[in-house]
Amino acid sequence: MDVLSDAIGVMRTGRPHSSEIRKHAPWGVRAEPFSGAGFHVVLEGTCWLIPPAGAAIALSVGDVGCLPHGCGHALADSPLTSLTGAPSASLREIAPSADGGEGATTVLLRGAYTLDQTRPHPLFEELPEVIHLPARLGHRTPLHAAVSLLGDEIANPGHGTEAVVSALLDIILLYSLRAWLDEQTDDGSSTGWAATLRDPAITAALRHIHQEPAGQWTVKALGAKVGLSRAAFSRRFTSLVGKPPLGYLTWWRMTLAARLLRDSDKPVQTFAQRTGYTSEFAFVKAFKQEYGLAHGRYRQQSRR
Incomplete structure (x- = not known):
């Protein structure tokens, strides 16, 4: 188990989408938020x-704008091209057909993932609105290899294309976020998830929580797992993660519970056991305290 994969996995809903877009200058399109x-x-x-907000970003061949x-x-x-009257669409619906004039051709590959943004993992909250990953020879080779495979699969679909495209889209998102996290400088005073994932002890503690959310964890037990005293572990975890250890444990348990309620029809007792609650009553009470409504009501609303 690792935190980045879990952060995406717990927010994912539906299947990702991808397509190729071909435009001829002059052209401009707006993509609405989604x-x-x-x-x-x-x-x-x-x-x-x-x-x-902010300056326009120039994209060249191989560049990724996440x-x-x-x-x-x-x-x-061009940033000077008028967007007045340009068709509006979500990122998932930008028209793939050619339009504009008879100038230079631009071919784009786009991907879109549906995520539950009502309860984002705190790692996502620190990400900028746009991550620009320029193409450089010998740099981010796995990311660009995945992009190349995706482009080939879309251009030449065959048996199993849907599964291949879905897997490659997941890979591209993970590689893009990993690249951004890896490139954040750490002068020893920074906090947040870029620093958190570079701290071996805190990363190990997070893995234990994610791997065993039903474990009867205490601050002392988690600290012992990573070779730190209770006090030292609590200070370090809280400083980097932004929540105390047991606060994050509760948050993660409730986030998993919400996902299970949304995706499964199993009885509440099953969710209580999987998230570390000794009784259905304790789970129901904790869930209502976290979400402000009963679990049954939450399940109904999340499936509309």
């Missing part, structure tokens, strides 16, 4: 990614 994450990769030509929060944005052949 509940999820997405990316654009330039396969041919160049374009500009225009975020809702949008972990599904923020609204625009794409254009």
Whole structure:
């Protein structure tokens, strides 16, 4: 178990989508915000990614523009191209057909993931609206290999394409987020998840919590698992994660419980056991305290 995979896994809903987009200059499209994450990769030509705030970002062949929060944005052949009257769509629905003029061609590969943003993992909350990963020879080879495979699969579909595309989209999202986390500098005073995932002891503690959410953990027991005293572990964990150890444990248990309620029709007792509660009553009480409504009502609302 690892924190990044779990953070994405617990938020994922539905299946990811991908398509190739071909445009001829001058062109410009707006993408409306949506509940999820997405990316654009330039396969041919160049374009500009225009975020809702801040400077436009130039994208060249092989560049990845990742949008972990599904923020609204625009794409254009030039930051000077007028977007007035440009078709609006979500990142999942940008028209793949060619439009614009008769100028230079740009070919984009885009992917979109539906995520439950009502309870994002705190790791996601620290991510910027746009992550720009420029293509550089010999740099991020696994990411660009996955992009190349995805482009080939979309251009030449065959048996099992749906499964292949879904798996490659997951890989690209994970590689993009890993690249951003790896590139954050640490001067020894930073906090947050980029620093957290570089701390071997706290990362190990998080893995224990994620792997055994039903474990009867105490601060002392978690500290002992990673070779720290109770006090030292508690201070270090709270400073990096932003929650005390048992606070994060409760948050993770309730996040898993919500996912199980949304995706399964099993009885509540099953969820209580899987999330470390000794009785159905204790689980129901903890869930209502966390979410502000009964588990049954939550299950109904999450399936609408």
